[in-house]
Amino acid sequence: MRAGNGVLYPVLGLASCVAFVYLSFGDLDWDLGIHGKVEEPETMRSFVRRNGTQFAVDEKAFYINGWNSYWLMDQAVEDFSRHRVRAMFQTGAAMGLTVCRTWAFNDGTYNALQLSPGRFNERVFKALDRVIVEAQRHGIRLLLCLANNLEAYGGKTQYVKWAWDQGIGLSPSNDSFFFDASIRRYFKAYIKVILTRRNHLNGIRYKDDPTIFAWELINEPRCMTDASGDTLQEWIEEMAEYVKSIDKNHLLTVGLEGFYGPVSPLEKLGVNPAPWFSTLGSDFLRNSRVSHLDFASVHVYPDQWKVGKGLKKKMKYISKWLVSHIEDGDKELKKPVLFAEFGLSDKNKDFDHAHRDVFYESIFDIVYESAKEGRAGAGAIVWQLLVAGMEDYKDDFAIVPEERPSMYRLIKKQSCRLVKLSHGKDLLENKLGKLCS
Numbered sequence: 001m002r003a004g005n006g007v008l009y010p011v012l013g014l015a016s017c018v019a020f021v022y023l024s025f026g027d028l029d030w031d032l033g034i035h036g037k038v039e040e041p042e043t044m045r046s047f048v049r050r051n052g053t054q055f056a057v058d059e060k061a062f063y064i065n066g067w068n069s070y071w072l073m074d075q076a077v078e079d080f081s082r083h084r085v086r087a088m089f090q091t092g093a094a095m096g097l098t099v100c101r102t103w104a105f106n107d108g109t110y111n112a113l114q115l116s117p118g119r120f121n122e123r124v125f126k127a128l129d130r131v132i133v134e135a136q137r138h139g140i141r142l143l144l145c146l147a148n149n150l151e152a153y154g155g156k157t158q159y160v161k162w163a164w165d166q167g168i169g170l171s172p173s174n175d176s177f178f179f180d181a182s183i184r185r186y187f188k189a190y191i192k193v194i195l196t197r198r199n200h201l202n203g204i205r206y207k208d209d210p211t212i213f214a215w216e217l218i219n220e221p222r223c224m225t226d227a228s229g230d231t232l233q234e235w236i237e238e239m240a241e242y243v244k245s246i247d248k249n250h251l252l253t254v255g256l257e258g259f260y261g262p263v264s265p266l267e268k269l270g271v272n273p274a275p276w277f278s279t280l281g282s283d284f285l286r287n288s289r290v291s292h293l294d295f296a297s298v299h300v301y302p303d304q305w306k307v308g309k310g311l312k313k314k315m316k317y318i319s320k321w322l323v324s325h326i327e328d329g330d331k332e333l334k335k336p337v338l339f340a341e342f343g344l345s346d347k348n349k350d351f352d353h354a355h356r357d358v359f360y361e362s363i364f365d366i367v368y369e370s371a372k373e374g375r376a377g378a379g380a381i382v383w384q385l386l387v388a389g390m391e392d393y394k395d396d397f398a399i400v401p402e403e404r405p406s407m408y409r410l411i412k413k414q415s416c417r418l419v420k421l422s423h424g425k426d427l428l429e430n431k432l433g434k435l436c437s
Ligand SMILES: *[C@@H]1O[C@H](CO)[C@@H](O)[C@H](O)[C@H]1NC(C)=O
Pocket: 051, 052, 055, 056, 057, 058, 059, 060, 061, 374
């Protein structure tokens, strides 16, 4: 998704002085968990693992109903915005959601985690620590993304600029993020620092924390300067192997949009939204087959892919798109397939909120049918949820669930039928089961 540009610049001046005075109290209160019940959901002590084409936790299958909130770390930095993180997890938990996908990077922009290659802002790292602890308290697991192909929060362009500043990686292309050896080293250094980070609140290293569901290498990678796909493929192989050399506990995916590339079979190429989508330098099947990757990820944006088409046509198209990728998981990849972003734009002509209900429901149905049949469709993650008062973070796809009761019910219904499927008669032993009964 091209969203995520919204950066809220706090009003400096008196407000920041006041915030500064209260900062220590705010942090203490947060750290000790004075607000909100601190409990340790029993299911959060085990890592999510892969069982064939499905996810599993302990002895149960784990189907994902989740949401994107890319802004959590950013909002957890400042005292004035920190409460939004807890509010978002509360809302997610109340709808039975179990996974939140969020950015574990901010390269060189406002509130940057990485200030320059290998230099980190500890204040922002503490914010990421808080996000993880707060997720854990609410029984939510995190899909943490490590970089952005797009420019929001730095992205590959920032890495390339850093290299230029140091007189290396002088190729004019932003894709040198993928092919330049020095820039690859920057990114690997970043990976190592994140994975081995020791959380200042609970003392657990990120690589040992089951609250983290999985790592994602990069959001929506494209390498258009090499349409053969070889450059991105080599980058994925190298980075996936590197992550696994440090962290064998967590699952790993790429963060792909899901387009079929030049070496895909003809009938698969026909599933792309249009022929030119095979020239972006990515290849869903080839990329996802890399052995160190545990699951495949796919995004779903019919408004951008089928511009000008009506809702019915878009729905028909995305049904084909989802079913094709689930089939890939079962037959080709033998791995779970996660729909890690999906959304419907409110900028569409004649947009009505009811369209979103219909669109979401169709995706939820496909995931549920797949789960019921034990197939590879492992879940779906909405793009994107916000809490009230975050106008600057809104894009065409954002929803504040409390403002959309029918959507709220729909999402919760999906959480409940999935947990019923995985827990059967043991439903009430599970916190989520109690929420649903
Ligand atoms: C793992 O997969 C096998 C084969 O599909 C299944 O029989 C078993 O119940 C699964 N175990 C878990 C914990 O999901």
